[in-house]
Amino acid sequence: MSEGPKEAGDDRALVRAAQKGDERAFRMLVERYQRRVVQLALGMTKDPDEAMDIAQETFVKVHRYLPSFKGDSSFFTWTYRIAMNLCLDAQRRRGRMERVDLEQGDEAEVEAAMDPPSAALAGPQRQALNAELKGKIEEALASLSENHRAILLLRELEGLSYEELSKVLAIRKGTVMSRLFHARLKMQSKLREYLGEDAPEGGSREEDEE
Numbered sequence: 001m002s003e004g005p006k007e008a009g010d011d012r013a014l015v016r017a018a019q020k021g022d023e024r025a026f027r028m029l030v031e032r033y034q035r036r037v038v039q040l041a042l043g044m045t046k047d048p049d050e051a052m053d054i055a056q057e058t059f060v061k062v063h064r065y066l067p068s069f070k071g072d073s074s075f076f077t078w079t080y081r082i083a084m085n086l087c088l089d090a091q092r093r094r095g096r097m098e099r100v101d102l103e104q105g106d107e108a109e110v111e112a113a114m115d116p117p118s119a120a121l122a123g124p125q126r127q128a129l130n131a132e133l134k135g136k137i138e139e140a141l142a143s144l145s146e147n148h149r150a151i152l153l154l155r156e157l158e159g160l161s162y163e164e165l166s167k168v169l170a171i172r173k174g175t176v177m178s179r180l181f182h183a184r185l186k187m188q189s190k191l192r193e194y195l196g197e198d199a200p201e202g203g204s205r206e207e208d209e210e
Contacts, residue, residue: 014028026066030062037055041083041086041087043141044088044090044091055083081167091146147183148182151176165180
């Protein structure tokens with residue numbers, strides 16, 4: 001989940017101390033977010049070793065660039081953006097990055113259709129919480145484009161707000177809403193396929209991909 005007001009305040013104090021050379025403060029920041037960065041990287045790469053490498057590289061970069069961090073965004077958002085960029089770089093190096101064309105839709109219409117976090121895992125996914133279904137969810141996630149998988153992981157598992165998603169992924173808020181909307185449709189369509197249910201009409205068209 002995203003950080004709360006107290007956590008954000010603690011981060012600011014730790015960041016200021018770390019910028020002054022307090023290594024203990026920096027270690028506390030690493031300990032606070034390391035597990036979540038690893039989870040993000042694992043969700044993107046499906047490779048535990050690579051996920052650990054990405055997490056380590058993330059905090060190496062955080063340490064290197066911390067003196068220039070001005071706090072325009074939260075430390076949490078800044079760190080996640082570094083981690084996400086490294087995940088996408090890794091995917092490109094492995095030749096698995098899929099090109100996704102960004103098309104701006106009607107933001108009001110898209111926002112009206114949006115659901116709260118965890119809505120993408122609604123419907124057939126909630127019929128049972130068991131190992132088989134977990135495997136199907138992982139298969140469905142793996143079949144999505146990198147952009148769709150990234151935004152679902154950040155929203156559904158990490159609970160980032162639309163504003164945080166916009167900063168982490170470096171896209172406009174309208175694109176966040178549109179991309180997340182289509183990612184959820186595709187996720188539900190894939191799960192219905194895996195579970196032997198009929199996909200809803202118009203649930204997954206290539207021209208809708210954000």
